[in-house]
């Protein structure tokens with residue numbers, strides 16, 4: 001039976017990189033696709049960034065592949081106006097995707113594409129495990145003429161379940177990142193992490209870093225990290241920082257997962273890149289690699305996932321470079337290069 005994948009191309013370069021990825025998926029399996037609106041495209045068509053039917057289709061799918069949302073057309077500081085990002089946040093919450101996994105592993109062929117020195121980044125193989133449905137992103141919001149508020153709250157259950165994901169993903173250790181020297185929510189977060197560790201994962205080495213220090217260590221000695229466990233806000237920032245280790249944010253995939261057995265959502269970490277949208281030059285590799293995560297974590301097809309990842313590696317080894325990596329390959333050429341290696 002063919003597996004059902006919901007496609008949410010979204011805005012900017014989203015449709016281009018999603019189309020590239022379905023070509024790659026079709027080369028390794030038999031999938032049916034259903035396309036739905038999200039983000040700015042959905043605002044234009046329906047007035048809301050996350051139409052009910054999009055959420056319903058995603059909940060019903062075997063897996064969801066998302067491109068990107070957002071763009072200057074919909075940017076506004078007016079809290080009353082719909083924002084494309086509400087589509088993304090709404091789908092994460094609506095599908096209960098509390099765990100966001102962002103693996104960072106610089107490919108050998110790209111070691112010199114990173115702004116960091118080769119010796120610094122060699123051997124880096126880490127994953128940011130970011131809590132995705134709580135914290136400041138989803139707390140109470142308030143706005144008056146002279147003040148604004150974003151509440152940062154976590155419950156024990158929320159911290160426990162993301163901590164478990166991190167401990168299970170660990171190969172060497174877990175580094176918990178918080179700001180417990182200042183924030184009450186971080187002191188609570190750390191207590192719960194220590195508790196889950198003591199009760200269920202005492203054999204996994206665990207250390208702790210304050211987020212400011214962690215952001216420094218990530219540049220200083222990225223290969224020291226294995227699993228970085230952190231909250232929604234810090235995870236957003238640290239994962240962009242970690243992306244630069246790979247040379248380009250155009251390379252970083254992500255998986256957003258909920259409870260076992262529920263559909264996951266897979267998307268590149270980069271955004272909609274409105275400046276290059278429609279030009280056919282977007283790097284599709286982060287989305288193709290998200291497609292590999294979809295195969296592995298979303299559909300349990302690990303052999304197919306391995307095949308896609310190693311095809312990307314080989315294409316890069318043979319010289320494939322899109323403009324973000326200092327080359328001039330188009331989206332189509334990049335996709336063909338991966339397909340050839342498959």
Ligand code: IPM
Nearest residue numbers: 069070085088089236269271
């Ligand atoms: C990400 C993005 C989103 C986030 C935005 C687009 C809402 O930056 O997935 O990291 O902040 O989570």
Ligand code: MG
Nearest residue numbers: 236237240269
């Ligand atoms: Mg981000």
